[in-house]
Amino acid sequence: MNRRASKIFRRAPAAPGTTAPVAVVEGIERRDGLDRAIGAVQGAVRRGLPKGPAKDALHGVPAGHPVHPPLTDLPIGAWSSAAILDLLPGTRRASQVLVAAGLAGAVPTALTGLADWSELHREQQRVGLVHALSTGTASLLYTVSLVARVRGREGAGRALGFAGLTALMAGGYLGGHLAFRQAAGANHADLTSHLVPLGWHDLCAAAELPDGWPVQRRLGYLDLFVLRRGDDVHVLADRCSHLAGPLHQGRIVTDDAGDACVVCPWHGSTFRVDDGSVVHGPATARQPAFESRVLDSGTVQVRPLT
Ligand code: FES
Incomplete structure (x- = not known):
């Protein structure tokens, strides 16, 4: 890892009683080395998704709550099911369909996530950027996995699928931190x-x-x-x-x-x-x-x- 990368991802000193995963994510919250990339991606998202009815729909305004969190069930459900089937004999075709279904579900999931991410506080965006990198890596690995499976390279397809699931779980953990610790998407109005x-x-x-x-x-x-x-x-x-x-x-x-x-x-x-x-x-x-x-x-x- 070069010096710049180590500056971005080095772990912050943990507060007493903080578990290692929480310390890592709280370190990401404070990593201002991510901000230049965030500014560039945020600008691109805002140009590509200007405010209006389409972006409102991606945020979940008609639904009354954000739609990104429930949509994540599509790729997570399909890909974790494919991983279980990959451990069983005679499930080649079903696993292939589930991997493809997860990829299809990843598209609206990513779009809604990007729309929400573009309107967050900077500390939330830092965690959100690493969350997106993790889940994007998962999507890439599952895409290559699907190609391998279609070409009959079943062993490579399964190995790539398990690697994708690992990246997906890391991204899911960061998404949980965003939603529940940083309260992105929660209702902040007084009760x-x-x-x-x-x-x-x-x-x-x-x-x-x-x-x-x-x-x-x-x-x-x-x-x-x-x-x-x-x-x-x-x-x-x-x-x-x-x-x-x-x-x-x-x-x-x-x-x-x-x-x-x-x-x-x-x-x-x-x-x-x-x-x-x-x-x-x-x-x-x-x-x-x-x-x-x-x-x-x-x-x-x-x-x-x-
Ligand atoms: S629109 Fe974000 S705080 Fe009001």
């Missing part, structure tokens, strides 16, 4: 149903709210995005459901139907201010919304929309 009791709550005076300009106000433990438009006051949870960006710092726009929306300043997720529904990703989860009213005293009251 208002747990933080705000039922009923109306005093929020602020209507007179202190600028017209057409969002501000942040606090309700108990909760930061809220508050937008007054004339006599209407729109209130959402302020932490963006994508990665907790501050919505009150976002731009106000109108969607194709003429509804007012806020665009998150971090990655451009767009939510309707009326009900928090997602207009554009990368966010896939609705932003928690509040009903509001202004009392004769001029006090703005809010209660969670159910």
